[in-house]
Amino acid sequence: xxxxxxxxxxxxxxxxxxxxxxxxRKATRRAPRHPLTGLPILPAVAGSVAIAxxxxxxxxxxxAAAPVSTTLSNxxxxxxxxxxxxxxxxxxxxxxxxxADRLAVEETAAQKAQVAVEAKANDRTATLQSxxxxxxxxxxxxxxxxxxLPVAPGSYHLTAGFGDGGGxxxxxxxxxxxxGHTGVEIDAVANGTITEVGWAGAYGYRTIETLDxxxxxxxxxxxxxxxxxxxxxxxxxxxxxxxxxxxxxxxHLHLEVRPGGGDPIDPYTALVYHGLHP
Numbered sequence: 382x383x384x385x386x387x388x389x390x391x392x393x394x395x396x397x398x399x400x401x402x403x404x405x406r407k408a409t410r411r412a413p414r415h416p417l418t419g420l421p422i423l424p425a426v427a428g429s430v431a432i433a434x435x436x437x438x439x440x441x442x443x444x445a446a447a448p449v450s451t452t453l454s455n456x457x458x459x460x461x462x463x464x465x466x467x468x469x470x471x472x473x474x475x476x477x478x479x480x481a482d483r484l485a486v487e488e489t490a491a492q493k494a495q496v497a498v499e500a501k502a503n504d505r506t507a508t509l510q511s512x513x514x515x516x517x518x519x520x521x522x523x524x525x526x527x528x529x530l531p532v533a534p535g536s537y538h539l540t541a542g543f544g545d546g547g548g549x550x551x552x553x554x555x556x557x558x559x560x561g562h563t564g565v566e567i568d569a570v571a572n573g574t575i576t577e578v579g580w581a582g583a584y585g586y587r588t589i590e591t592l593d594x595x596x597x598x599x600x601x602x603x604x605x606x607x608x609x610x611x612x613x614x615x616x617x618x619x620x621x622x623x624x625x626x627x628x629x630x631x632x633h634l635h636l637e638v639r640p641g642g643g644d645p646i647d648p649y650t651a652l653v654y655h656g657l658h659p
Contacts, residue, residue, distance in 0.1 A: 528571050528655035529616040531600065531636055532623070537561040539659060540633060543647035556599070556637040557648040557659070563604050563632040565623040568616075570598050570636070570652075575612040575620070584635065585627025588620055597642045601635035602627050 537559040545554040569590060576597075577589035584601040588608060591597050604624025614620060625632040638651045652659050 526572055527616055528652060528657055529568055530652070530657055530659060531568055531570050531634060532559045532561060532565060533568075536565050537634075542649060543645070555645045556601070556635045558633045558635055559623075559659075560631065560633040561623045563622070563624055566619050567600055567603065567621040567623060567634055569614040569618045569620050571616045571655075573598070573614060575608045575610055575614060578606050578608060578610055581627070583628040585624065585629070586621075590614065590620070591642070595641045597637075597639040599635075599637040599639065601637070602629050602633060604632070 538561075539558065540560045541554050541558040543554060543557055571590075571592055573590040573592040575588065576591040577587070579587065581587035581601070584599070586601075586603040586606060588600045588603065588606050589597055590600070600621055602624055603621040604626060606621040608614060608620045623632050623634050629635075636648050637645045638648045639645050649659060
């Protein structure tokens, strides 16, 4: 009995209308209760809503804070990336610098090598030009000093050689005989100066030419001469004519070669030595 009265008293209190302005009472709606627990439903829902709102607020707060955190994280990553990339870029810059220095050194070395090659080429060219000038001078000298056959080929034949013996010569033959018709031209064998022209006994009319080295050339048995003492003659220049004056058996040129004006040597050997083949 007492329990029922307490419940009714509580219910009466719940149903008691609240006072409103003007002394009037307003009835309040009774909140529904859970059929099993008997507890009001609204506070639980409100609590859930509150929790949801609180959770939503947290999510919203986290979402709102995310961009700032992400921005901070990106800035940190950028700083880290910069720190990580900087050494690589520095190494790459150093490598490029080393390559540039190496290329510059190689280019300088190549330029020096080119200059050295050109200098050597110029020296070689100068040397070759000098040799060519020297060879040209030598060729001119040799041309001026070439020996020449005393009688033109086809207009003579050899009859007596150096050293031949017999009754025609008292001490052996001292020259080389070019037999030909009287009046055939006799030419100077080499460049030289006429040092004697005239009658010479067994030699008949004789002309002596002295070369620059002192060698004497004797042209004997001439039928005539057309040079005088002191004349400078060139190899191949006409100096007389074949004849048979003096001790002869027929017209011919008796040629003698006497180095330094001394004893005679074989004219045939001397002519061959100077590139001639009588």
